[in-house]
Amino acid sequence: MNKLIAKNPVARHNYNIEETIEAGIVLTGTEIKSIRQGKVNLKESYAAIKNGEVFIYSMHISPYEQGNIFNKDPLRDRKLLLNRKEINKLIGKIQTKGYSLVPISLYFKGSVVKVELGVGKGKKLYDKREDIAKKDAQRRIERALKM
Numbered sequence: 001m002n003k004l005i006a007k008n009p010v011a012r013h014n015y016n017i018e019e020t021i022e023a024g025i026v027l028t029g030t031e032i033k034s035i036r037q038g039k040v041n042l043k044e045s046y047a048a049i050k051n052g053e054v055f056i057y058s059m060h061i062s063p064y065e066q067g068n069i070f071n072k073d074p075l076r077d078r079k080l081l082l083n084r085k086e087i088n089k090l091i092g093k094i095q096t097k098g099y100s101l102v103p104i105s106l107y108f109k110g111s112v113v114k115v116e117l118g119v120g121k122g123k124k125l126y127d128k129r130e131d132i133a134k135k136d137a138q139r140r141i142e143r144a145l146k147m
Contacts (some may be wrong), residue, residue: 015120024081
């Protein structure tokens with residue numbers, strides 16, 4: 001059973017996600033405590049491959065109040081845990097023009113924190129408008145059916 005901690009609200013709005021992959025994340029004790037309190041933000045975060053390892057950047061984990069000297073920088077780069085085969089597969093996909101690695105959600109799987117990464121292609125402005133129009137139409141249909 002997975003307990004959702006945080007979702008990236010703009011991931012599916014800005015990208016066409018074609019494939020998702022689950023990754024572990026290297027965290028410190030005070031970061032885990034802060035995550036358990038739900039003080040994490042994925043909104044502007046992104047993932048990239050550097051020297052054959054996957055890192056997540058700009059993921060904001062608020063400092064733990066009782067953490068004193070053990071608190072880390074809230075925006076520090078955090079390493080993601082994937083095996084070599086998965087990393088090579090991601091490298092192949094990302095080298096294709098226009099594809100990016102985007103964190104979609106952060107959740108507990110048992111007592112371990114996992115990140116759901118999506119491999120997606122950036123949407124154009126007209127694609128975003130089209131999606132908004134579809135959602136609007138669907139909302140109107142559901143309202144009409146309720147009455």
